[in-house]
Amino acid sequence: MTEHQALRIRRFSTDSAPVGERFDAWAAHSTYCDMVTTYRSDLPFDAHRDNVSIGPLILAGRTWRHPDPSLAYDAKRTPARIRADQRDFHSFSLQICGTAALRSDASTAVKRAGDLYLLDFARPFERVITPGSEISLSVPRDWLPADTGKLHGASLTRGVGSLFGDYLMSLYNTLPQLTRHDVPHIVRATTELLKASLHPELDTLAAAQTPIRDLLLQRIRRYIDDHLLQPDLTPGSICRDVGLSRAMLYRLFESAGGVMREIRQKRLYRVHQVLSSPDRPEERIRDVAWRHGFTDEKYFYRIFKAEFGHTPRETVEQVRHRRETGTN
Structure with a gap:
């Protein structure tokens, strides 16, 4: 098994189940939560999820397609489920579209598109999920500061947290291009940026900048090498396929005289x-x-x-x- 082997992405789609059993298949495939409602619609339940292990991290995506945004299903993390699976991690969820109404510790908050929020999987919670998409990252508890759990249910969409949301989206969009060689760099960059999002002091910010910059440069340079003979290799194509802004691309190559010089x-x-x-x-x-x-x-x-x-x-x-x- 070479270090340049692509990461294994595990996928599940309700398309693989009989039409009348698709929601039940979705519920059965839910590893960490119990579905407590029944799907009622004339349209077949259309959803898929994928996940990939990146060292100790698990990056996942979920999409449920339906034209009626008022539909919803409940997903509960119950005390019985917690005792059964003993999953000891924090999950950072980025709502891409649709909503998730989160109920936990007698409080309720609706997470909308662009919200990045934290869930402590050692504590009970319930989410009422509407058609839409989300990306989540699961991180072992001992990889993060000890007080991370106090942010259970909180949104992290201000300051450095918004940068982590952008990073999470970029990481997910480039999954097919990642290899085992990238794993140590991704783990380091991801955990440093997460720590800076949770505790945005100067030292955590400084620690996060170098690994993230190095990871992006490595990925971009590999992309350039792979597409070197293509006439449409431009800053625009790099930004589109690697998943970053043009301003960030220019900043990354500023000291090298620019990306076109590279x-x-x-x-x-x-x-x-x-x-x-x-x-x-x-x-x-x-x-x-x-x-x-x-x-x-x-x-x-x-x-x-x-x-x-x-x-x-x-x-x-x-x-x-x-x-x-x-x-x-």
Whole structure:
């Protein structure tokens, strides 16, 4: 099993169950809560969830589709369920669309789109869930500050908490691209940012910045390498596929002279590698340059010489000379 193997995403969809049994299948698949209502609609119950283990963390997504937003079902975490499964973790839920009315400790709060809130799974609670979507992250209790449980039911959508909501969305959207190699970086970045969200003091903020920046840079650079020969490799495509804002992308590459300079340098070194290969097929230099995104031949020759100290043609001639004379 290699470190670059994709993470295993476990998926469940009610489509796999007979139409009349789909809500029951959904309820049976609910690991940590009991469904206490019956689904009443002429439309088949249409829902799916997925989850993936990232080291000690579990990232999950849930979607229930229905055109009637007034429909709802109840999901309860009861004392009996708590005793039975003994799950000792905190869950951070980001409401994407729809609502979840949370009842816990004699208080009620409606969580709406954009709300990020904390649930302590060692305590009873009930949620009345309407059609919509959410993303959740489960974190073992001992990975977080000891007083985290006091925020059970609270929303974390101000300050650093809002940054964690954005990060959680970005992490979920890029799950298919993640590998086992990413796991230690993700765990470190996620837990540091969570600590900063729960205790936004200067030291926790400072600790969170470096791992998150490193993780994003690593992911973006891998994306650039994978798409280097595609003509539509632009800041826009990177932001869309990696899942971050254009402003954040520019800040990340500010010290390197910009993201387009990063792309240009990678392409330039790839061209040099091709032209320096003694086994490359016969191909005009300008065609190699064009294939690597350099459509202006004069500009390409100028920056190539500035980078390597000789022209592309001189590079090819040096390779030919070594091949003819048998020298390295």
